[in-house]
Each structure stands twice: as structure tokens, then as C-alpha cells.
Amino acid sequence: MDPRNELHTLDFKECFELLRTQSVGRLVFTERALPAIRLVNYSLFNGEIALRIGRSPRLPRLDRAVVAFEVDNIDSTAHSGWSVVVIGKARQVVDIDELVMLCDPAHRPWASGGGDQVLCIDTEQVTGQRLPLAPG
Template sequence: MTGTRQLRELTNDEALHRLGSVPFGRVVFSQNAMPAIRPVNHVVDGGAVIIRTHLGAALLRSVGVVVAYEADAIDADTRLGWSVIITGYARRVQEAGEVRRYEEMLQPWVDGAMNQLIRIRPRMINGFELVEAREEVVVT
């Protein structure tokens, strides 16, 4: 058994840095008035999360509305790590130069035409880190 844990809140900069340190996460959006979650790979650029998808993706129906994006890295043995959730509007990336740059940066993990790019600019950032609890020093 491992020791006691504490939950430490990350600053926005720390949270975005952690988010950019992993290659995939989960996008949360509404589908048929119900929450839907899809695993996707991403890059973080200029504080925004960029993901690629295909033209028939249910996520594209959420362009222009609020979505959430979550990624984490938690060690199963030590139960230490972090989790970051951003919430913001999903917007299609359409400027040709940006599209080319992101297509080079973000390689799809599945076969097929993943030719749609979505940018999520965070309006809210929530990041937490699970750390070993510090022992209180009692001064007598």
C-alpha cells in the first residue's frame, strides 16, 4: 500500500504545460442532448488544444458550442500524477497556413481522411496533481 495523497491545484500555465506533455486525451461534447466522449490525439499550441477528426464525426456538430477536453497521467502503482480539464468553444481551423502546419504537427492515429481540424481555446482550466502528503511538523 502506498502513502496518503494530497490534491494540489495546478496554475493555468502548469495545467497547459502538462496537457501539452501527453499525446492524447478525451473530448467531451453533446450528442443527441447527451454527453459523448471520444479519445483523440492532440497538440497544444498558443494555449489552445488542436485535434483532428473526419468529416462524418459527431464532434463536428459541436463546432461553435462549448466542449470539454481532459487528459491525465496517473501512475497505477503509486497513484500519483495529474489531471487537466479545459472547457471552451470548439472552432474549426480553416486558415490554409494553419491547416498545413497542424496537419504536419498532428498525425492521426487511425486510418481514413482526418482532414478536419478543431481548436478549443480554454475559457476555464482546471488542473490537479496527486502528490504524496506532507507530514505536519508539530512544534512544541
């Protein structure tokens, strides 16, 4: 196997640089004792992942829950790409100053009818991998 095609581990700084390049990721949490995944748009806010999501019977209260958040960019034609995973505790934002900043249009959810719950995920554990562009 060509070592140039092997997965490379990304450091914390590289992971954050890549997180800044995207706006959509996957929120992973537990729902009725089973894993659940929701596609959400996000932004970085004070070193945390910030999400504005709607309250829904399908989406449990996530305040203080340990969650995972995954972002990637894959080129299936070139067989290259990267993935960053954040694992941390979600917290419901209740501080008025934070809410004002996070209710800015730059943080608006893409899905209509959503956005009345603001969550931030701490970035306690951040890992990433990159599969470089195949030579040739």
C-alpha cells in the same frame, strides 16, 4: 488523513506544462442531448488544443460548440497522478495558413481514415489537480 496525500490544485502555467507532456486526451461533447466522450490525439497550437478528427455521422459538427477536453497521467501502483480539464468553444479551422501548419505530420491523427476536420479548442477555462506520490 495525511495532508501529503491530498489533491493539489494546479495553476494555469502548471496545467499547460502538463498538457505539453502528453499527446492523447478525451474530447467531451454533447451528442443527441447526451454526453459523449472520444479518445483523440492532440497538440498545442497557438495556445489552443488542436485536434484533427474525421467527419462521422457519430461525431456531430462541433464548430462553435462548447466542449471539454481532459488529459491525465495516473500511476495506479503509486496512487499518484494528475488531471487537466479545458473547457472552451471549439472552432473549425478554415484559415488556409492554419490548416497548412496543422496538416503537418506532427499533428496527424493516430486513427486511420481520420483527420479531414481540424478543430481548435480555446483555453478559456483550464483547471487541474495533482495527487502527489504517497510517502513511504
